[in-house]
Amino acid sequence: MIARRDVPARLVERRELSPTCFSLLLATMERLPAEPGQFGMLSCGQGLDPLLRRPFSVAGVRPLGSGWGVELLVKEVGRGTAWLRRAPLGTILELLAPLGHGFNLEAAASTRAALVAGGIGLPPVLFAAERLAETGAPFDLFLGAATGDELLEIKRCRAAAGAVGGKLVLCTDDGSVGEPGFVTTALARRFAAGQRWERVLACGPDPMLQALARWSVTEGVVAELSLEEPMACGVGVCLGCVVELADGRRVASCKEGPVFEAARLAARWRP
Amino acid sequence: MRVDLSTAVGALTLANPVMAASGTFGYGLDLLDLCPPECLGAVVTKGLSPAPRAGNPTPRIVETAAGMINAIGLQNIGVEAFCQEAAGELARRGATVIVNVFGERPEQYRAVIERCERAEGIAGYELNVSCPNVDHGGMEFGHDPHQLEALTALCRAATSKSLWVKLSPNAPDLVGTAHAAVAGGADALTLINTLRAMAIDPYRRRPVLATAFGGLSGPAIKPIALRMLYEVHCALPTVPLVGIGGIETGSDVVEFLLAGASAVQVGTAIFRHPAAPLRILSELEDFCVAQKVGELRALIGGLRWP
Ligand SMILES: Cc1cc2nc3c(=O)[nH]c(=O)nc-3n(C[C@H](O)[C@H](O)[C@H](O)COP(=O)(O)OP(=O)(O)OC[C@H]3O[C@@H](n4cnc5c(N)ncnc54)[C@H](O)[C@@H]3O)c2cc1C
Ligand SMILES: Cc1cc2nc3c(=O)[nH]c(=O)nc-3n(C[C@H](O)[C@H](O)[C@H](O)COP(=O)(O)O)c2cc1C
Ligand code: FES
Numbered sequence: 119m120i121a122r123r124d125v126p127a128r129l130v131e132r133r134e135l136s137p138t139c140f141s142l143l144l145a146t147m148e149r150l151p152a153e154p155g156q157f158g159m160l161s162c163g164q165g166l167d168p169l170l171r172r173p174f175s176v177a178g179v180r181p182l183g184s185g186w187g188v189e190l191l192v193k194e195v196g197r198g199t200a201w202l203r204r205a206p207l208g209t210i211l212e213l214l215a216p217l218g219h220g221f222n223l224e225a226a227a228s229t230r231a232a233l234v235a236g237g238i239g240l241p242p243v244l245f246a247a248e249r250l251a252e253t254g255a256p257f258d259l260f261l262g263a264a265t266g267d268e269l270l271e272i273k274r275c276r277a278a279a280g281a282v283g284g285k286l287v288l289c290t291d292d293g294s295v296g297e298p299g300f301v302t303t304a305l306a307r308r309f310a311a312g313q314r315w316e317r318v319l320a321c322g323p324d325p326m327l328q329a330l331a332r333w334s335v336t337e338g339v340v341a342e343l344s345l346e347e348p349m350a351c352g353v354g355v356c357l358g359c360v361v362e363l364a365d366g367r368r369v370a371s372c373k374e375g376p377v378f379e380a381a382r383l384a385a386r387w388r389p
Numbered sequence: 390m391r392v393d394l395s396t397a398v399g400a401l402t403l404a405n406p407v408m409a410a411s412g413t414f415g416y417g418l419d420l421l422d423l424c425p426p427e428c429l430g431a432v433v434t435k436g437l438s439p440a441p442r443a444g445n446p447t448p449r450i451v452e453t454a455a456g457m458i459n460a461i462g463l464q465n466i467g468v469e470a471f472c473q474e475a476a477g478e479l480a481r482r483g484a485t486v487i488v489n490v491f492g493e494r495p496e497q498y499r500a501v502i503e504r505c506e507r508a509e510g511i512a513g514y515e516l517n518v519s520c521p522n523v524d525h526g527g528m529e530f531g532h533d534p535h536q537l538e539a540l541t542a543l544c545r546a547a548t549s550k551s552l553w554v555k556l557s558p559n560a561p562d563l564v565g566t567a568h569a570a571v572a573g574g575a576d577a578l579t580l581i582n583t584l585r586a587m588a589i590d591p592y593r594r595r596p597v598l599a600t601a602f603g604g605l606s607g608p609a610i611k612p613i614a615l616r617m618l619y620e621v622h623c624a625l626p627t628v629p630l631v632g633i634g635g636i637e638t639g640s641d642v643v644e645f646l647l648a649g650a651s652a653v654q655v656g657t658a659i660f661r662h663p664a665a666p667l668r669i670l671s672e673l674e675d676f677c678v679a680q681k682v683g684e685l686r687a688l689i690g691g692l693r694w695p
Contacts, residue, residue, distance in 0.1 A: 122422070122423075124423060124662070124663060124664060161661075166455040166607075166608045166637065167454055167455045168452060169452055169455055169456060169457060169607055169608070169657070169661065170452050170457065170660055170661060171661060212662075214663065347447065348447075348448055348450055348451070349450075350450050350452075350457060350459075350657075350660040351413075351659070351660040351663070353419060353420060353423075353663055354415060354419050355413060355414055355415040355419050355420065355659065355660075355663075356412070356413065356450065356459070356461070356660055357412075357435075357444065357449070357461045357464050358447075358449050358450035358459060358461065359447075359450075360444070360447060360449070360464070366443070367443075368443050368444060368464060
C-alpha cells in the first residue's frame with residue numbers, strides 16, 4: 119500500500135509565477151504516484167543548515183522523459199524557499215513522496231464540487247482541478263489572493279474548470295482583480311442564492327479554512343481542508359505536526375492528513 | 390575485508406552499534422519501507438507511560454541553526470496499546486527492542502516495566518528521567534541523585550532485563566547523577582537527552598513554541614554530547630555508555646565510540662533522512678575498512694589522550 123519513496127530529484131525547470139511565487143519541476147527516475155492533496159518532503163539546502171526538509175503539496179505528476187516529473191508551486195517565505203528559488207537548474211534535491219492522505223476525488227467526482235484555493239494554497243487544488251477535468255467531472259473553482267499579482271496560474275485554472283463547464287471565480291482582498299473580498303464570502307453568497315455544491319475541497323491560510331469549516335458545518339456541506347502544520351519528519355514519527363480532532367485525539371497531520379474533513383476537526387477550527 | 394560491527398551494552402549483544410533514538414522512530418513500525426527496524430542495532434520506542442497522553446499544544450517544533458527544538462510533551466499511545474499493537478510484530482521481524490519509559494511518579498515507571506515484562510520480545514528498558522516528579526514539587530527525577538537512585542532501584546527490582554538510564558544534560562551535576570543511576574542498579578547509561586532551549590519570534594515578540602521552552606537536538610548539540618559522554622566515561626570507566634546527540638555520519642559514530650560509547654542512537658537525523666541509521670551504518674563500515682579496523686569494539690574508549 120505504501121508507495122512513498124525517498125529519491126534524488128533533479129531540478130529541471132523553474133517558472134516565476136508572481137512577485138513571491140514560482141513553480142518547480144523535479145525529475146525523478148522512479149514513478150511517484152501522488153494523488154491531489156498528498157505532499158512531499160523536499161531538501162532545501164545542501165549542508166546541515168537549514169537542517170530539515172520542507173513539506174510541499176504536489177501540484178501535478180506526469181511521465182517525463184524516461185522517468186517522472188513532479189510539479190510544485192512555492193512561495194518564498196524564508197530560508198528554505200529562498201534557496202529553492204535560487205538553486206541552479208540541474209541541482210539534485212532529495213524528495214520523499216508521496217506522503218499523507220489527499221482529497222477524496224472519487225466522492226468529489228460523483229457530485230458537483232467547489233474547489234477553493236487561497237494564495238499559495240493553490241497547488242493541491244490545482245492538481246485536484248486538473249484531475250477532475252481529465253475525468254470529465256464538473257466543478258467550480260474559487261481562487262482568492264491578497265492582490266491580483268498573487269493570483270497564480272489563472273490560465274490553467276480557467277482551462278481546467280472550462281473543460282467541464284465549470285466557473286472560475288476570482289477574488290482579491292484589494293479588489294484589483296475579480297470580486298473584492300474573500301473567496302469564502304463569494305462562495306457563501308452564491309450558495310445562499312441557490313447554487314449547490316455537496317463537497318468543497320480547499321487549501322489556503324488558516325483564517326480561510328476556518329471560515330469554510332464553520333460555513334460548511336452550518337450548511338451541511340462536506341468540506342475537505344488541506345492543513346499546514348509545521349513538520350519535521352513528514353512520516354508520522356516526530357509528532358510535531360499534530361492536529362486536534364473533535365473527539366479530542368491529537369493525530370499526526372502528515373499521516374492522517376494533511377487533508378481533513380472539517381466536521382472531524384476540533385472546535386477551534388470552527389470559531 | 391570484513392568488519393565485525395557487533396557490540397555489547399552490558400549483557401546485551403547488538404548486531405551493530407546504531408540504534409534509533411526514542412521519539413524519532415515512533416513505535417518501530419512506521420518506517421518499515423524506508424528503514425526496517427530489524428536492520429538496526431536496536432530500536433528505542435517513543436517514551437511510554439501507563440496511560441496514553443495527548444502531549445503539548447502546538448507549535449511543538451521549531452528549527453534552529455543546525456538543530457531543532459521540540460516540546461512534544463511525551464504524547465504516546467500508552468504501554469498497553471504498544472504491547473498489543475506493536476511488540477509482537479517487532480518480535481516477529483527480529484528487531485531488538487528497548488522500551489523508553491517515563492512517568493510522573495516512580496510507581497508509573499514500574500507499572501510500564503511490569504506490563505512489558507508480560508509482552509514478547511523486549512530486550513530492555515531505557516528510563517527517561519527528564520520528567521518532573523509530581524511527588525517532589527515537579528523536580529525532574531534526573532536532576533536529583535537521591536531520587537534517581539531510588540527510581541532506578543525500584544525499576545531494577547521489576548526486571549532482570551537490560552536497564553539503561555538516559556541522563557539529562559540539564560542536570561546540575563551530571564557525573565553525580567551517573568553515579569546515582571549505577572548505584573541504583575543501571576546496566577548502562579545513555580546520554581544525552583535534549584538540552585533545554587527556546588526560540589523567539591522577533592516579529593510577534595513571542596516564544597515560538599506553545600510551551601516557550603523545549604529540548605534542543607540535532608548536529609548543534611553533538612560537541613556538548615561528546616564532552617558529556619567523555620566526562621562520564623572518565624568518571625565511570627567500566628560502565629557501558631550509549632552515545633546520543635546530533636549523530637549524522639559514520640565518523641560521528643566513531644567519535645562517540647572513541648569517547649567511550651559502546652553503541653549510539655540516531656535521532657533528529659531520521660527526520661531529515663528516514664533511512665539515516667542505515668546510511669550511517671554503512672559509512673561506519675567504510676570507515677573501519679579504510680582505517681583497517683577489523684572489530685568495531687576495538688574503537689570503544691580508544692581516545693588517545695592525554
Ligand atoms: C502539507 C503541507 C503542504 C505545503 N504545501 C506548500 C506548497 O505547495 N507551496 C508552498 O509554498 N508552501 C507549502 N507549504 C508551506 C511550506 O512548507 C513552508 O512555507 C516552508 O516550510 C517554509 O520554509 P522556509 O525555510 O522558506 O521558511 P522558514 O525560514 O522555515 O520560515 C519562514 C516563515 O514561514 C513560517 N512557516 C514555516 N513553516 C511553515 C508552515 N509549514 N506553514 C506556515 N508557515 C510556516 C515560519 O513561521 C516563518 O514565519 C506546505 C506546508 C505543509 C505542512
Ligand atoms: C521530536 C523528539 C521527540 C523525542 N522524544 C523522546 C522521548 O519520548 N523520550 C526520550 O527519552 N527522548 C526523546 N527525545 C530525545 C532523543 O531520543 C535524543 O536523546 C535527542 O534528540 C538527541 O539526539 P539527536 O540529536 O540525534 O536527535 C526526543 C527527541 C525529539 C527530537
Ligand atoms: S511531521 Fe513528524 S509526525 Fe508529522
